[in-house]
Amino acid sequence: MTPDNTKCGLVSIIGLPNAGKSTLLNNFVGEKISIVTHKVQTTRSRVRGVSIVGNTQIVYIDTPGIFKAKRRLERSMVDAAWSSVKDADAVVAVIDAYRGVDDKVKTLLVEVNERAHEAILVLNKVDKVKREFLLSLTNDLSRITKYEAVFMVSASKGDGIEDLQNYIASLMSPGPWLYPGDQLSDLPQRLVASETTREKAYLFLHQELPYSLSVFTEEWKVLRDKSVRMRQVIYVERDTQKAIVLGKSGETIKKIRMSSQKEMIDIFDTEVHLFIEVKVRKNWVNDPRVYEEWGLKFDI
Ligand SMILES: Nc1nc2c(ncn2[C@@H]2O[C@H](COP(=O)(O)OP(=O)(O)OP(=O)(O)O)[C@@H](O)[C@H]2O)c(=O)[nH]1
Ligand SMILES: [Mg+2]
Numbered sequence: 366m367t368p369d370n371t372k373c374g375l376v377s378i379i380g381l382p383n384a385g386k387s388t389l390l391n392n393f394v395g396e397k398i399s400i401v402t403h404k405v406q407t408t409r410s411r412v413r414g415v416s417i418v419g420n421t422q423i424v425y426i427d428t429p430g431i432f433k434a435k436r437r438l439e440r441s442m443v444d445a446a447w448s449s450v451k452d453a454d455a456v457v458a459v460i461d462a463y464r465g466v467d468d469k470v471k472t473l474l475v476e477v478n479e480r481a482h483e484a485i486l487v488l489n490k491v492d493k494v495k496r497e498f499l500l501s502l503t504n505d506l507s508r509i510t511k512y513e514a515v516f517m518v519s520a521s522k523g524d525g526i527e528d529l530q531n532y533i534a535s536l537m538s539p540g541p542w543l544y545p546g547d548q549l550s551d552l553p554q555r556l557v558a559s560e561t562t563r564e565k566a567y568l569f570l571h572q573e574l575p576y577s578l579s580v581f582t583e584e585w586k587v588l589r590d591k592s593v594r595m596r597q598v599i600y601v602e603r604d605t606q607k608a609i610v611l612g613k614s615g616e617t618i619k620k621i622r623m624s625s626q627k628e629m630i631d632i633f634d635t636e637v638h639l640f641i642e643v644k645v646r647k648n649w650v651n652d653p654r655v656y657e658e659w660g661l662k663f664d665i
Pocket of ligand 1: 380381382383384385386387388389400401402403404405406407408409428429430431489490491492493518519520521522
């Protein structure tokens with residue numbers, strides 16, 4: 366049941382690629398909503414995750430990392446990130462403390478501070494750095510631009526998340542909740558399924574990952590016994606990339622399929638029979654329908 370005197374707000378999570386934005390979103394929500402890998406440019410579109418603190422509903426928006434975008438898909442991803450800042454009541458700027466401060470971080474922090482209504486600086490991955498380093502890092506950062514609120518957290522271990530989330534809740538304004546109290550995300554199930562397989566592909570393809578790899582869930586059939594028969598297609602742009610995704614005697618695609626299927630059984634809480642096909646589709650990154658499915662701008 367929704368409590369009285371509710372508060373609500375949109376909070377965008379922004380940062381360079383690999384800073385730990387998606388890990389942070391998942392930790393805020395308490396469930397895996399957004400896929401996480403050790404590779405840059407994992408998140409491709411805006412992913413909403415919902416969290417409730419007392420009478421306050423916080424709607425977080427995980428975004429693609431900010432980088433110097435060249436290709437259409439890249440430009441569209443970066444545009445999605447910045448436009449979420451415009452709509453947000455508050456922005457969490459996430460920095461990888463282990464990586465330290467360089468020009469890219471500086472530019473980002475200044476820009477977020479200029480564009481955001483409320484900006485919060487979060488130093489993430491503090492589990493990986495020494496305390497002395499953190500102190501000199503915060504000193505450096507305070508010389509670049511002034512943030513009213515600075516938090517040090519470990520998104521993967523959960524340290525410092527509660528304080529951060531309480532602070533964010535205190536910034537939200539009175540108003541009705543945007544989502545029912547038990548809804549954690551706005552991703553359609555098909556997209557969740559596609560993203561799960563994309564995550565596994567990123568994890569199993571190590572160095573050889575084709576940048577443009579994409580997963581689409583083409584069939585989702587609920588069988589009489591309530592299990593789901595699912596057919597997915599992994600698109601790549603070249604034959605050589607297809608060979609990489611398949612692996613020697615199909616070993617790699619088998620690992621991807623098994624691992625994705627296992628996780629989906631968990632997520633959807635039912636038996637899943639997953640079939641994956643790898644197809645070459647030249648130039649799919651210039652297909653407007655793909656952008657529409659992901660909620661990304663095509664003409665950019
Ligand atoms: N040690 C440590 N690793 C972390 C922490 N947070 C995230 N990571 C790791 O950092 C890597 C990137 O995490 P993501 O959450 O995918 O980063 P992201 O900012 O969403 O990346 P993009 O979507 O590519 O922009 C993963 O390997 C995470 O496990 C943390 O607090 N400590
Ligand atoms: Mg991400």
